[in-house]
Structures are given as structure tokens and as C-alpha cells.
Amino acid sequence: MNVEWDVAPGLTDYREAVAAMEARAAAIRGGEAGERVWLVEHAPLYTAGTSADPAELIDPRFPVHATGRGGRYTYHGPGQRVGYLMLDLAARGRDVRHFVHSLENWIIATLGDFGIEARAEPGRVGIWTGTGANEAKIGAIGIRVRRWVTLHGFAVNIAPDLSHFGGIVPCGLGQFPVTSMAALGKDVGMAQFDAALQNNFPLFLQLLGQEQKSALEGGLLND
Template sequence: MAPDPHVPPVATAQQIEWRPETGQIDYPVALATMETRATAIADGMAAEMIWLLEHPPLYTAGTSADPAELLDPRFPVHAAGRGGRYTYHGPGQRIGYLMLDLTRRGRDVRRFVHAVESWVIGALATFDIHAYAVPDRIGIWTSDGGTEAKIGAIGVRVRRWATLHGFSVNLAPDLSHFGGIVPCGIAEFPVTSAAALGKTVDPGMFDAALAAGLPAFLDGLYPPAKEA
């Protein structure tokens, strides 16, 4: 039986709120929710949360965004407060906002980013999509008809060791919408999606794959145990 995408694995159910959304969430609402929740987590006043959702079409600008890379602002542009440059979000894209306490889970931001990469790559593998990370090139990559292309983006922020933002994965968005920006500042590679690769993956299916890989993702936030 396939895992229920609305229920996280038992081992983590009491530690992390798992919140999948079926409708579109406006970006300012999501950003305010993240900010409030991360502050409460850092203060020890709220549980951690993994929030899976979709936005209406928009562009976000990270702290390193270059105005020259905003080619055609055909959609609203929002300052995100995360690292990175310009990113597109819209229908057909699954977004995971991660509000986790790295004080509890190992204070290693680089390990956190690599664990997120591995988690998303593992979820894509469920659908026979070979994805991978590339050193010094943030994001999730795959081969689109022999051409290397980006299928997912990662952008995080850590404040008082509580994480904000997370990842986005292109399931079946309108890829022409990426033409308004230089995605993540990388002009020499195209973007792709599960649909462009001939794979049908709806949000519930992808959420279920993420839920199945959640224990391994959380384990990956800690350094390996030292041998005696």
C-alpha cells in the first residue's frame, strides 16, 4: 500500500507537523507564516513544521539577486529573505518550506542543504527520474534528452538555528514562465520538469515519496557516528 501523503512516518509524527496543502497559498501569507513559526521554534514555543504547497505565478528575489537577471517581470516579484537569486514559483511546482530546529538536529547548515538535496533526489527516483546534485551549483539537476537541466531549486535561511524556506520541484509547471528571469543566476542551463521528462507526478504522489524518505532526511542532519 502506498504511503498516505498526509501522514508523516510514525517515528516523526510527534516531532514535526506535516502540512500538505491542496490549494494555492499567496506568497506574502506563506512568508509571514514561516517567519512567525521559525521564531516560535527558536523560542521553544512551537513544533517544527514541513509545509508542502503551491503558489500562484510569481518571482522571488533572494539576497544575492541581480536586477539585471529580472528580464521580464510579468508576474509579481517578492523579496524572499533567503539566500540565492531569482526563482520562479507557480502552479505545477511543489514547494517544501522547512521550519526545523538545527539546535536539536545538528548545527551544520552545509549538512542541512546536502540533506535536503538528497531527500529531493530520492523522492524523484521514486518516479524513475535520475536527479543529482552538482558541486558548486546549488539545486537539483537531471538529464533532459541528453542536455543537463535543472528540475529543482534550493534556497534556505537559518535564523537562530531555525530554518526557513526550503526547496521547489518542477512537476508540471509552464516552463515558459521561467523566461522572465535568469533562474538562480544560471543562464547556461535550461529548466525542466517531471512532465517534460514524460513522467506524470501529481502533488499527492510527490508528497508521499517525500514522506517515505523523511526518516533518512532527518538522520542525514546529524554527523556520522564515530567508531569506537
């Protein structure tokens, strides 16, 4: 199956991005458009997922956008690669949990190309690196599935201003810091990271195509 791969130049307006993503998802379900991976950067902002706790919005120094994805508060801004995935799970197994696990492994493999040992942690959605006092979150995952088409996706910290995460309790996990590729000593450009993502995309599709066991239509997963 062909998947359109788009990289947006500059900074993409968040509200416009959500509207475009929802329109594309509806067109996919209607058989009027194909699947799409859309890579963007946003100006500094916070998003509130469906489980957001107002007490975790500590300092709303940037615009706050309510969003339909699962999870709590997260930050988007320059230096962070955000990937929006509009994929048809009706044609790819109807297994939301398997979709998320495949997505995690795609990002983990991509970070591994740059010498970063990343992993998923049971009970914590997202991508993690380091151990003990050095354990930190380097990537967030927040999705929504509507009529078996996926919306939203992932965010990986390439070289954002990590102080901007201080306005929220990121994803409700205040006991853990956030990190970035730059903070880990990896000088990686956005285009370089995008190329690695695309190179590992066949792995993601391969994993997604494997046997799937559980399904949850319209599921919401936390960041």
C-alpha cells in the first residue's frame, strides 16, 4: 500500500494542522484519499489531551490547545519533530495496541541509528532512554482512532528548548525529566532525522502487518 510522505516547511499552525488531519482522515474513510504521514514543527504551544488535569498546567506561557488525542498535557515547539499519521487500520488489522507498539518500535529503531538506546516502558506510553537518575523521556505518543483511521501520532525531541516543558507536568509524569537528542550529545539535523524515519518506515509497516490480537475501535492512548 502506498503511503504519502509529506514534510512541511517552517512552522505549521496547530489548528490548521488538526483541521487538515481530520479532513484527510475523513477522506481516507470515504475512499477519496490515500494514507499519509505528515511531519511538521509547531511554534511553542501546549496541547491538552482528553485526560488532561488542569492542575498539571503550571505556567501557561504558550497557547494551550484542547485536542482529541488521548493523554494529558504535552509541549510542541521548534526543534521537535511531530509526526501525524493518517493510516487505515481497517486495512491493517484493526488492532490499536499493536499499532502503538509498532509505532514505538519505529521510533526506537530510528533513534538507534544515531546511537541512542531507547525503549518503551510498561505502564508508561512514550519513548524512554537512560536508567536510574539518567532516565528521561525523549518521545511522546498520543493517538486517536476514528472509524479505524488514525489521527495525531508522535513527537520526538531533536533539539527543542527543554525549559519550555516546565510550564506543564509533561504527560502527567512529573517524576521523570524530558531529554532530547541534543541534550544526549547528538548533533542531528531535522532533515537527517526525517531521512532515518523514512528509512525505517518499511520496518514499521512490516511490524504493523504482523498478526494482531486485540482491537479497540475509537481507542484513546495516553502520551
